[in-house]
Amino acid sequence: MAQKTIAGVNLEVTEDGYLEDASQWNEEIAKEIAKEEGIELTDKHFEVIKFIRENADSGLTIRKVGKSGIVDIKGFYELFPGGPLKISTKIAGIKKPASCV
Amino acid sequence: MAEKKDTQVKKVAIICSKANLEDVYAALVMANGAVMEGMEAKVFFTFFGLDAITKKRMNKLHTATVGNPGMRMPGGLPFPTLLGTIPGVEAGVSAMMRSQMDKLDIPPVDEFLDMITAGGGEIYACKLAMDMFKLTKEDLSDHVQDVLTVGDFYAMAGGEGSQIIFT
Numbered sequence: 001m002a003q004k005t006i007a008g009v010n011l012e013v014t015e016d017g018y019l020e021d022a023s024q025w026n027e028e029i030a031k032e033i034a035k036e037e038g039i040e041l042t043d044k045h046f047e048v049i050k051f052i053r054e055n056a057d058s059g060l061t062i063r064k065v066g067k068s069g070i071v072d073i074k075g076f077y078e079l080f081p082g083g084p085l086k087i088s089t090k091i092a093g094i095k096k097p098a099s100c101v
Numbered sequence: 102m103a104e105k106k107d108t109q110v111k112k113v114a115i116i117c118s119k120a121n122l123e124d125v126y127a128a129l130v131m132a133n134g135a136v137m138e139g140m141e142a143k144v145f146f147t148f149f150g151l152d153a154i155t156k157k158r159m160n161k162l163h164t165a166t167v168g169n170p171g172m173r174m175p176g177g178l179p180f181p182t183l184l185g186t187i188p189g190v191e192a193g194v195s196a197m198m199r200s201q202m203d204k205l206d207i208p209p210v211d212e213f214l215d216m217i218t219a220g221g222g223e224i225y226a227c228k229l230a231m232d233m234f235k236l237t238k239e240d241l242s243d244h245v246q247d248v249l250t251v252g253d254f255y256a257m258a259g260g261e262g263s264q265i266i267f268t
């Protein structure tokens with residue numbers, strides 16, 4: 001476990017940079033993690049992030065996000081290029097999903 | 102002592118030559134998983150694997166109830182081979198497997214191909230096998246980017262950190 005200061009808050013993060021405690025998350029933290037991933041967050045990003053946080057415990061998959069009505073799978077890849085599920089969950093401050101689909 | 106340094110896998114070329122539900126899904130899960138991780142993925146369907154990208158057959162794939170030692174009855178008892186020979190049993194077992202997979206968010210084949218191509222994965226068909234089975238491009242799903250020779254496929258499978266996987 002490591003300590004990291006993100007957006008002025010001292011946070012516990014995993015080895016890959018995922019927040020240990022999702023309740024410490026806020027939008028400023030999201031923006032800063034996103035910046036590290038090379039992503040500038042838009043309202044659309046935040047809509048997806050909201051969905052992801054709300055469904056964090058239900059076994060998130062790309063398919064589920066694609067059926068959210070917020071974004072289709074192609075759009076999800078475009079919003080979070082290079083690994084939508086792992087990057088979006090990191091930005092959303094939840095645990096890295098253990099999902100194969 | 103030389104320092105051990107792993108080269109990350111950046112690209113996978115996956116070859117699927119069988120039409121069993123489990124073999125096709127192995128290829129699709131590997132390809133989709135690669136795309137999800139930000140890797141390049143190209144899937145080459147050949148021989149019976151072509152069923153997975155043939156419009157008429159792709160969502161009706163079966164698992165073998167005869168000659169499949171891994172097959173079990175619900176509850177875990179061995180699946181009697183003779184039972185597997187009864188007409189309709191294989192279709193029933195296969196339908197049950199598909200519904201179980203759907204519960205785990207493993208989609209039907211056509212939707213799985215949607216997911217893979219949405220992420221930038223590419224789907225190819227083998228020219229030789231198509232000639233053999235007398236299939237044309239029109240018989241294949243729209244996900245198929247191109248019909249290739251083996252040489253074409255190898256030509257696009259190279260590069261640092263690339264792997265070829267045969268399922």
